[in-house]
Amino acid sequence: MSRLADALLPRACSSCKTPISSRQTDLLGLCDPCCIGVTLVPPDACPGCGGQVPSTADSPPRRCPRCISRPPTFERLKAVVVYGGTARDLVLRFKHGKAFSLARPFGAMMAAVAARDGLLEGIDLVVPVPAWPARAVARRYSPPARLALEVARMTGLPCDAKVLARVRPPSSAAHTSPRQRYEQVRGAFAVRRPDKVSGHAILLVDDVVTTGATASEVASVLLAAGATRVVVVAAAISLPDEV
Numbered sequence: 001m002s003r004l005a006d007a008l009l010p011r012a013c014s015s016c017k018t019p020i021s022s023r024q025t026d027l028l029g030l031c032d033p034c035c036i037g038v039t040l041v042p043p044d045a046c047p048g049c050g051g052q053v054p055s056t057a058d059s060p061p062r063r064c065p066r067c068i069s070r071p072p073t074f075e076r077l078k079a080v081v082v083y084g085g086t087a088r089d090l091v092l093r094f095k096h097g098k099a100f101s102l103a104r105p106f107g108a109m110m111a112a113v114a115a116r117d118g119l120l121e122g123i124d125l126v127v128p129v130p131a132w133p134a135r136a137v138a139r140r141y142s143p144p145a146r147l148a149l150e151v152a153r154m155t156g157l158p159c160d161a162k163v164l165a166r167v168r169p170p171s172s173a174a175h176t177s178p179r180q181r182y183e184q185v186r187g188a189f190a191v192r193r194p195d196k197v198s199g200h201a202i203l204l205v206d207d208v209v210t211t212g213a214t215a216s217e218v219a220s221v222l223l224a225a226g227a228t229r230v231v232v233v234a235a236a237i238s239l240p241d242e243v
């Protein structure tokens with residue numbers, strides 16, 4: 001990883017723009033004070049949703065109560081950072097089209113975490129969660145597609161952003177319950193290239209995972225089109241206050 005880190009090191013902190021020395025930063029390109037605001041998702045996070053597992057959970061595999069009562073359609077999910085503090089600011093800037101350059105460090109970390117935790121084994125294709133076209137145009141890029149390209153570049157896996165399409169616009173309603181989120185995304189995605197999906201294991205890439213509803217819906221569409229397995233890697237995860 002150190003060679004990778006050296007290659008990616010920027011000259012200024014990617015959050016506050018303070019000049020930083022080459023050995024002072026992590027893969028997100030943050031200075032030490034900004035690093036303190038970034039929480040990495042621990043390796044023992046729930047393999048189902050990437051969230052926290054209570055210490056009383058059975059082991060292994062330690063899944064959270066939410067995943068036990070309502071298993072997601074994808075096999076596993078891994079996120080890199082917890083959506084909060086400095087990481088929240090970085091992810092929001094990237095998500096809103098204002099920090100194109102963050103695709104590279106986020107993608108590198110996603111590839112590293114996916115490799116570390118065995119998500120890449122047997123994977124045939126990297127596919128991003130598709131953006132609503134008008135939104136991608138307004139933001140000048142689709143954040144999940146940029147991340148998927150970086151993950152593919154780092155892992156050497158093929159990537160295809162045209163396999164899936166978003167066929168219904170995202171809801172603008174804020175503060176929805178997990179149940180409402182699942183209803184909002186139902187039927188929002190379609191497989192455009194079933195020939196690329198059928199019989200293949202897919203690594204699905206997203207920017208931020210909140211309830212897991214979007215990833216779960218996309219995974220079910222891919223599985224219905226014949227995908228053998230779907231695993232998910234995300235830049236950030238928004239953890240519920242209580243598990």
Ligand SMILES: [Zn+2]
Nearest residue numbers: 013016031034
């Ligand atoms: Zn900083």
Ligand SMILES: [Zn+2]
Nearest residue numbers: 046049064067
């Ligand atoms: Zn879980």
